[in-house]
Amino acid sequence: MSAWFLLKALGSIFSVACLLRAYLQWAKLHPMNPLSQMVFRFTDWLVIPLRRLFPPQSKLDWGSLASATLVAIVLAIVEFLWVTLDPALALQGPVVRPFGLVFILALIWVWGWAMQLAVVLLLAQAVLGLFSRNPTAASIRPVLTVLVKPLIRPVWKLTGTPKPGSLDFSPIAVFIVLQLGLSLQGWLENLVHQALFAA
Numbered sequence: 001m002s003a004w005f006l007l008k009a010l011g012s013i014f015s016v017a018c019l020l021r022a023y024l025q026w027a028k029l030h031p032m033n034p035l036s037q038m039v040f041r042f043t044d045w046l047v048i049p050l051r052r053l054f055p056p057q058s059k060l061d062w063g064s065l066a067s068a069t070l071v072a073i074v075l076a077i078v079e080f081l082w083v084t085l086d087p088a089l090a091l092q093g094p095v096v097r098p099f100g101l102v103f104i105l106a107l108i109w110v111w112g113w114a115m116q117l118a119v120v121l122l123l124a125q126a127v128l129g130l131f132s133r134n135p136t137a138a139s140i141r142p143v144l145t146v147l148v149k150p151l152i153r154p155v156w157k158l159t160g161t162p163k164p165g166s167l168d169f170s171p172i173a174v175f176i177v178l179q180l181g182l183s184l185q186g187w188l189e190n191l192v193h194q195a196l197f198a199a
Helices: 002-026 033-051 061-085 099-127 135-159 169-195
Strands: none
Touching: 002 033, 002 061, 002 099, 002 135, 033 061, 061 099, 061 169, 099 135, 099 169, 135 169
């Protein structure tokens, strides 16, 4: 099982990179930014071919989203086969339920990875705020501001844009919503796992 956990970890990292690539375009971060260039080099080998099938639009990078979903589907199929072909489980009789649930599991994973990415962006901005005088932090902060702003803008629409110098609690509100979403995602993942692999 350790090999499976390593494979899933590597696959989820790549899938998150594809989601980040799609988000960079949606947030309108300049493509020549070092972060964008690093993500492009890491994901080009899969995103570029898939863009022939899923051309990008003005804000939506369908090729990157398709890449993230495809990786999740492959991982879900691997897990499906891993459990199905396990001799110890085979002795107990048929343990795997309808194959279609594999695709639902993959979508649940992508949803969870997207929310985890958003949490990381929020935490990174909060941590950099503690090092306001550090030159490296100061150079990274504008990029994070561009990436975090779309996440907190819906809260601003409800509460109003905070005035300069005032406390902004919108990141905390978004963080709480994301944690609730991750809890729901974990519950759904367990539900699908039980339906797929219950003996």
